[in-house]
Amino acid sequence: MGNMNNQNSKPVLLDVAHLTMRFGGLTAVDDISFQAVDKQITAIIGPNGAGKTTLFNCLTGFYQPTSGTMTLFRDDKKKSLTSLPVHKIAELGIARTFQNIRLFSNMTVLENLLVAQHLPLMKASGFSFAGLLKFPIYQQAEKKALDKARMWLERMGLTAMADRAAGGLPYGMQRRLEIARGMCTGPCLLCLDEPAAGLNPRESIELRAALINIRNEYNIGILLIEHNMSVVMEISDHIIVLDYGKCIADGNPESIRNNPDVIRAYLGEPEGEVA
Numbered sequence: 001m002g003n004m005n006n007q008n009s010k011p012v013l014l015d016v017a018h019l020t021m022r023f024g025g026l027t028a029v030d031d032i033s034f035q036a037v038d039k040q041i042t043a044i045i046g047p048n049g050a051g052k053t054t055l056f057n058c059l060t061g062f063y064q065p066t067s068g069t070m071t072l073f074r075d076d077k078k079k080s081l082t083s084l085p086v087h088k089i090a091e092l093g094i095a096r097t098f099q100n101i102r103l104f105s106n107m108t109v110l111e112n113l114l115v116a117q118h119l120p121l122m123k124a125s126g127f128s129f130a131g132l133l134k135f136p137i138y139q140q141a142e143k144k145a146l147d148k149a150r151m152w153l154e155r156m157g158l159t160a161m162a163d164r165a166a167g168g169l170p171y172g173m174q175r176r177l178e179i180a181r182g183m184c185t186g187p188c189l190l191c192l193d194e195p196a197a198g199l200n201p202r203e204s205i206e207l208r209a210a211l212i213n214i215r216n217e218y219n220i221g222i223l224l225i226e227h228n229m230s231v232v233m234e235i236s237d238h239i240i241v242l243d244y245g246k247c248i249a250d251g252n253p254e255s256i257r258n259n260p261d262v263i264r265a266y267l268g269e270p271e272g273e274v275a
């Protein structure tokens with residue numbers, strides 16, 4: 001039996017407790033605690049500089065937090081993420097995208113999706129080059145990787161672009177490719193850092209539909225940092241609001257919309273900029 005959230009007795013996928021990240025004198029993430037429920041979209045919102053990306057960087061092993069704990073519950077197993085390196089966290093099933101797109105821009109779209117599956121391929125090979133060449137295992141793993149890549153190209157509307165260099169794709173397609181790449185690793189938790197930023201209204205609507213599909217069909221949790229308030233309100237099951245590194249609100253979209261602290265944090269932003 002996995003960990004259960006006391007308030008709503010839903011299975012917890014991720015538990016973050018008292019997480020703090022300091023850069024010199026600046027506390028970017030300040031004693032943040034929250035839980036993400038499995039198979040739900042949990043949004044992390046807050047003004048620019050609130051600490052959202054830093055929180056993702058801690059969760060995915062890019063930064064070692066100053067203090068606090070992060071625990072993943074997968075297949076009824078409890079795994080501490082707290083001092084694991086990036087590749088170990090990826091191996092446990094946490095995939096992410098970046099606020100500034102990071103694809104292998106000289107590789108083709110398809111290659112980007114195959115590289116993402118490098119780890120399972122290497123595992124199938126017994127982590128040796130000889131093993132990789134050993135005919136049946138390699139072929140099996142390779143076919144699986146190709147099938148998976150093709151499926152995600154199709155789902156994200158990128159099939160026609162398979163052989164193009166990733167860096168030459170229009171921006172919205174690069175964003176979709178990043179999500180496809182994350183999904184190709186077979187995650188239990190997909191972390192998206194402002195996936196709708198820079199998308200036109202039509203692309204933004206498609207993205208919403210794609211995320212809801214991923215949640216419903218693949219039964220995974222999604223952590224979503226999002227700039228666009230209407231996207232957040234529409235597709236999130238649960239919202240966490242950060243301001244100056246602190247968690248100022250945590251609840252369902254309705255309660256967040258009407259929370260005076262949240263309204264104040266956003267009204268305090270120059271030009272009403274929210275992220």
Ligand SMILES: Nc1ncnc2c1ncn2[C@@H]1O[C@H](COP(=O)(O)OP(=O)(O)O)[C@@H](O)[C@H]1O
Nearest residue numbers: 023026028046047048049050051052053054055
């Ligand atoms: N590597 C770093 N070194 C120093 N300060 C950082 C670093 N990363 C983020 N910060 C600072 O931490 C604060 C939170 O940044 P960030 O997490 O990027 O905010 P958000 O994603 O919510 O806009 C900002 O003041 C930012 O300048």
Ligand SMILES: [Mg+2]
Nearest residue numbers: 052053054099
């Ligand atoms: Mg950010």
